[in-house]
Amino acid sequence: MKSISFQGNISIQDLSKKGINLNLEFKLSDDQYVRNILPLRIQNFEIKRLEWRDFIGKPDDQSPWIAHCYWNNSYEYYFAQDKEQFNYREQSPLRLPRIPLQQINQVNQLNIKTENVRTASVNKIKRLPTPNISNSPQRTISRSNSSSALRKQSPNVPKIKLSVKCKFLEKSWAKQKKDELLLEHETGHYLIGCLSALEFKKKVESSDVIKSNNHQQQIRNIFKQNLKEYIQIEKDYDEETNHFKDVEKQKMWNKKLKEQLLLYQCYFNH
Structure with a gap:
């Protein structure tokens, strides 16, 4: 049986790098439905x-x-020691519609409009x-060295705090609900x-975005590149x-999606 292309972006090694040593057992083989581990926080x-x-x-x-199914991603971030804030809003690039679920053999005859999008x-x-570190005794050193010295001197170094959301949109529809x-x-x-x-x-x-003079652009670039990969x-x-018709491949994707969700859960919750 051929493997699927998606092998995931997080692994046991990523947990180890964070000092998380867990004996993870993903009991996936007896359950074909990824929905059975949901909802998840x-x-x-x-x-x-x-x-x-x-x-x-x-x-x-x-x-x-x-x-x-339509969804969108949004995020907000701040630095732990900062108080004053301002908001910034941007529309990300949209994707072309996916191939229809029925009449797969008629795909080439379809007139697909680019305004139909999932994401x-x-x-x-x-x-x-x-954060202004001009009062640091290391201010005459290069920026990277100054940041490093500040980290060594104080445990209260500003850290980026990022909140993300993926919202399932109500405009999602189905002709058949069985x-x-x-x-x-x-x-x-x-x-x-x-x-x-x-x-x-x-x-x-x-990342080292905390060292950047342009946090907005750097985070935006990470977002766009990451979104492109997942599209x-x-x-x-x-x-x-084959739009869920290949049952065995669907099960393999279900297993990988569940595995990745559980790995992220361990990564962020520990």
Whole structure:
């Protein structure tokens, strides 16, 4: 059996680097449904368990799709020692629509419009200027050395605090609300968005953005690059599962998605 393309962005090694030594046993093989570990809370990040009643948007009767899941990611950040704040808002790039769920053999005949998108992500940033360290006795040293010296002298060095969200949008719709395998597949799209938000949080918090004079641009670049990667993962997900019709591949994706969620839970909650 061929493996799936998505091997994840967090591993046991990432836990070890944080000093987390856990004997993790992911009991996944007996459970084909990723929804059975939901809802899930990772710090203040909430992942909901989707049901068909959540797909309340008006279906597009002219669309060949059976169902469509929309989500968006947002985030805000601040530095632990800062008080004054201001907000910044930006619309992220949008993705093209995914391939329809039914009539897969007619894909080439479809007139796909670029305004139909799954992901409409918005950055909501609470940002502060770099904390002033001009009174540091090491101020004549280079910036990187000054930051290092300050860390050694004081445990109260400013740290970036990042809050992320992945919201399932109410415009998500379904023509058919009975098929559990289809619901599992649509949940997978939402969870890929959740993993995208969690990986973005991990990347920012493990970066040296605290040293940057332009936090806004650096974090924005990390967000855009990370979103681009997960949009590709969404495309791979549809192609490899044949839009949930390849049952074995769907199970493999379910297992990997669950594994990644549990690893992020351990990473952020310990």
